[in-house]
Amino acid sequence: KNEVEQSPQNLTAQEGEFITINCSYSVGISALHWLQQHPGGGIVSLFMLSSGKKKHGRLIATINIQEKHSSLHITASHPRDSAVYICAVRVYGSRLTFGEGTQLTVNP
Amino acid sequence: KAGVTQTPRYLIKTRGQQVTLSCSPISGHRSVSWYQQTPGQGLQFLFEYFSETQRNKGNFPGRFSGRQFSNSRSEMNVSTLELGDSALYLCASSLHRTLLQANTEAFFGQGTRLTVV
Numbered sequence: 001k002n003e004v005e006q007s008p009q010n011l012t013a014q015e016g017e018f019i020t021i022n023c024s025y026s027v028g029i030s031a032l033h034w035l036q037q038h039p040g041g042g043i044v045s046l047f048m049l050s051s052g053k054k055k056h057g058r059l060i061a062t063i064n065i066q067e068k069h070s071s072l073h074i075t076a077s078h079p080r081d082s083a084v085y086i087c088a089v090r091v092y093g094s095r096l097t098f099g100e101g102t103q104l105t106v107n108p
Numbered sequence: 109k110a111g112v113t114q115t116p117r118y119l120i121k122t123r124g125q126q127v128t129l130s131c132s133p134i135s136g137h138r139s140v141s142w143y144q145q146t147p148g149q150g151l152q153f154l155f156e157y158f159s160e161t162q163r164n165k166g167n168f169p170g171r172f173s174g175r176q177f178s179n180s181r182s183e184m185n186v187s188t189l190e191l192g193d194s195a196l197y198l199c200a201s202s203l204h205r206t207l208l209q210a211n212t213e214a215f216f217g218q219g220t221r222l223t224v225v
Contacts, residue, residue, distance in 0.1 A: 033213075033214065035216075040218075041145075041196050041198070041218060041219040041221065042216070042218045042219070043198060043200075043216035043219075044216070045213050045214055045215065045216065048213045048214075086151065088151070095153040095156065095164045095166060096141065096143075096153050096214075097153065098143075098150055098151040098152070098153075099150075100150045101150060101151075
């Protein structure tokens with residue numbers, strides 16, 4: 001079983017819809033990252049969380065340390081949000097471990 | 109402020125050859141980490157350097173090695189290339205790293221796409 005599990009693997013939405021991507025992990029972590037990867041490979045760090053909730057524009061990320069779960073929400077989705085979203089956890093004193101990613105497609 | 113720069117962007121090599129990839133971190137960043145991304149395995153951690161010392165290493169064979177220079181620039185080397193080494197190699201830099209944990213944001217480069225034929 002992977003240490004980091006993301007769901008869903010693929011997600012198609014209509015422009016304007018509210019989107020949720022989930023991430024569950026099974027190890028002790030010091031931080032969780034949400035990353036966005038566009039075609040061509042470039043990765044952008046969206047959030048780094050160790051507790052609670054963060055908001056940036058239309059993006060909201062939450063983490064529940066007790067339940068070992070995080071969610072990434074996109075409000076009022078737009079076609080430019082189409083990308084792969086990757087959850088990564090920093091295992092205590094150690095490496096970054098990644099989820100398999102969620103391919104999001106937002107249709108106009 | 110310039111971002112993380114990886115060179116070259118694209119590379120084609122033959123099986124058995126060796127390759128060296130370069131990563132220049134954001135100015136002032138002292139931590140550099142390397143990742144391999146393939147369609148089958150996704151993103152996997154290779155190694156992490158801080159102040160010229162390797163701090164963590166992923167589960168890759170000894171053919172994969174790296175180093176960090178005093179100016180924080182890092183190189184990774186893959187010897188005796190195999191077809192399965194074809195991948196996107198990404199590096200990321202961070203401002204600092206404590207001995208126990210690294211809770212600083214990571215900034216990624218555009219990657220080097222290596223094709224082994």
